[in-house]
Amino acid sequence: MTDPSTGPGTDASAGPLLDLDVTAIAHGGVFVARHEGRVVFVADAIPGERVRARVTDPVPSTGSETGNGAADKRSFWRAETVEVLDASPHRRPHVWAEADVSRPPEQRPGGADLGHIEIGHQRALKRQVLQEALDRFAGGGIAAPEVEATGTDENWRTRVTLHVDAEHRIGPYAARSHRVVPVAEHVLARPAIDAAARALGDLPEGRIELVEPADGQVRFLVRPESERFSRKDRRGPRRGRPTPETVIERVGGREFQLDVDGFWQIHPDAAALLDGAVADLLQGSVAPEAEHLDLYGGVGLFAATLARLGARKITTVESSPRATRHAVENLRDVDVTAVTARVDRYLRAGDAGPQNVAGGAVILDPPRSGAGRAVVEDVAALDPAAIVYVACDPVALARDLATFRGLGYEPRRMRALDLFPHSHHLETVALLSR
Numbered sequence: 004m005t006d007p008s009t010g011p012g013t014d015a016s017a018g019p020l021l022d023l024d025v026t027a028i029a030h031g032g033v034f035v036a037r038h039e040g041r042v043v044f045v046a047d048a049i050p051g052e053r054v055r056a057r058v059t060d061p062v063p064s065t066g067s068e069t070g071n072g073a074a075d076k077r078s079f080w081r082a083e084t085v086e087v088l089d090a091s092p093h094r095r096p097h098v099w100a101e102a103d104v105s106r107p108p109e110q111r112p113g114g115a116d117l118g119h120i121e122i123g124h125q126r127a128l129k130r131q132v133l134q135e136a137l138d139r140f141a142g143g144g145i146a147a148p149e150v151e152a153t154g155t156d157e158n159w160r161t162r163v164t165l166h167v168d169a170e171h172r173i174g175p176y177a178a179r180s181h182r183v184v185p186v187a188e189h190v191l192a193r194p195a196i197d198a199a200a201r202a203l204g205d206l207p208e209g210r211i212e213l214v215e216p217a218d219g220q221v222r223f224l225v226r227p228e229s230e231r232f233s234r235k236d237r238r239g240p241r242r243g244r245p246t247p248e249t250v251i252e253r254v255g256g257r258e259f260q261l262d263v264d265g266f267w268q269i270h271p272d273a274a275a276l277l278d279g280a281v282a283d284l285l286q287g288s289v290a291p292e293a294e295h296l297d298l299y300g301g302v303g304l305f306a307a308t309l310a311r312l313g314a315r316k317i318t319t320v321e322s323s324p325r326a327t328r329h330a331v332e333n334l335r336d337v338d339v340t341a342v343t344a345r346v347d348r349y350l351r352a353g354d355a356g357p358q359n360v361a362g363g364a365v366i367l368d369p370p371r372s373g374a375g376r377a378v379v380e381d382v383a384a385l386d387p388a389a390i391v392y393v394a395c396d397p398v399a400l401a402r403d404l405a406t407f408r409g410l411g412y413e414p415r416r417m418r419a420l421d422l423f424p425h426s427h428h429l430e431t432v433a434l435l436s437r
């Protein structure tokens with residue numbers, strides 16, 4: 004499946020208008036229609052609707068209705084809804100007034116690509132995306148679970164990135180673009196973050212990261228846009244740079260310290276819900292004498308879950324040295340070994356790698372791209388009794404499940420959590436065993 008949410012930038016100001024019958028949701032928060040046999044991925048629509056949409060990518064050359072040679076060779080086009088001709092009963096006024104289809108696409112803030120859909124139907128559509136990914140990439144025969152609500156669908160983001168452009172306008176980027184869209188209110192953000200963002204004075208061009216940790220006090224970092232792609236950023240502070248501020252998050256009775264810009268779940272309920280889901284799936288399968296792995300461990304959230312379930316030998320593996328240092332502090336009361344390493348290298352590190360995982364549990368919580376074939380093969384070779392895979396991308400999950408299935412590990416239970424309301428993102432937790 005192509006991910007239509009990524010790819011070359013779009014220019015919403017050019018391109019023909021098409022009247023489209025929308026048939027399905029696609030991976031990436033866009034919807035499927037057809038025009039003269041070609042797939043058109045259209046934004047801001049709903050399956051069952053007829054919409055008028057402007058083709059934005061590829062941009063046809065002037066004077067041509069369907070485009071130049073390059074456009075004709077493309078297997079799919081992208082388009083943005085500009086008018087709803089026949090509305091779905093699931094359509095609602097967009098949660099973000101500025102994202103309404105009556106505005107030019109380049110002036111609609113991104114981040115809430117399902118915000119025009121009734122919330123229960125958003126979850127039904129996300130389940131369809133997961134089911135399609137499982138059917139197409141995981142070998143079939145796996146039923147996608149219902150998507151569970153968190154209870155907090157509005158003003159949920161505890162971490163927000165805003166941008167300041169050359170004209171000193173501040174706001175989120177428009178969808179699929181790097182254009183800043185000033186908004187009256189950031190409807191996805193926690194109210195304190197929105198208030199803090201509106202109180203920011205004149206700022207230089209760049210990006211601002213706002214964080215509301217458990218104490219409710221908003222912190223913000225101002226950075227040049229160029230740092231976004233810096234690899235050094237992920238390895239911790241650079242020489243001559245101040246050590247990042249530390250903030251505290253809480254799950255149950257336990258405190259987790261982390262860098263203000265370190266990885267933590269964005270939804271305020273997410274860490275506790277994921278801890279609960281992992282514990283639910285692993286209940287009764289944690290053998291105290293075996294070694295247990297928390298791979299892509301961050302500051303130790305799931306290592307703490309394993310400890311609570313009775314694991315006595317736990318190794319958490321994480322590539323960020325600062326996160327690993329925090330994990331050691333966060334799990335002082337627990338016998339945990341925290342390793343700073345890439346997971347793929349750790350699994351092949353011989354004596355410095357895993358020793359006695361047969362019969363134990365392995366938790367994987369990789370970035371969006373998934374764990375990949377080599378890591379999955381190396382995990383299966385350890386012969387754990389239970390594997391829990393925490394995934395924020397259905398297609399990456401499905402591909403890794405296919406590899407696990409080829410090695411004898413079958414998905415036994417799965418839970419899907421709506422940790423990103425009004426956006427297409429979905430968190431899935433799967434339990435596998437032989």
Ligand SMILES: C[S@@+](CC[C@H](N)C(=O)[O-])C[C@H]1O[C@@H](n2cnc3c(N)ncnc32)[C@H](O)[C@@H]1O
Pocket residue numbers: 266267268299300301302303304305320321322323326344345346347368369370
């Ligand atoms: C989705 S986060 C999960 C963190 C943690 N499990 C939690 O829930 O808070 C993924 C983590 O993997 C780390 N990471 C990314 N690639 C990695 C790799 N190849 N090896 C080890 N850690 C990696 C990131 O730094 C990040 O902390």
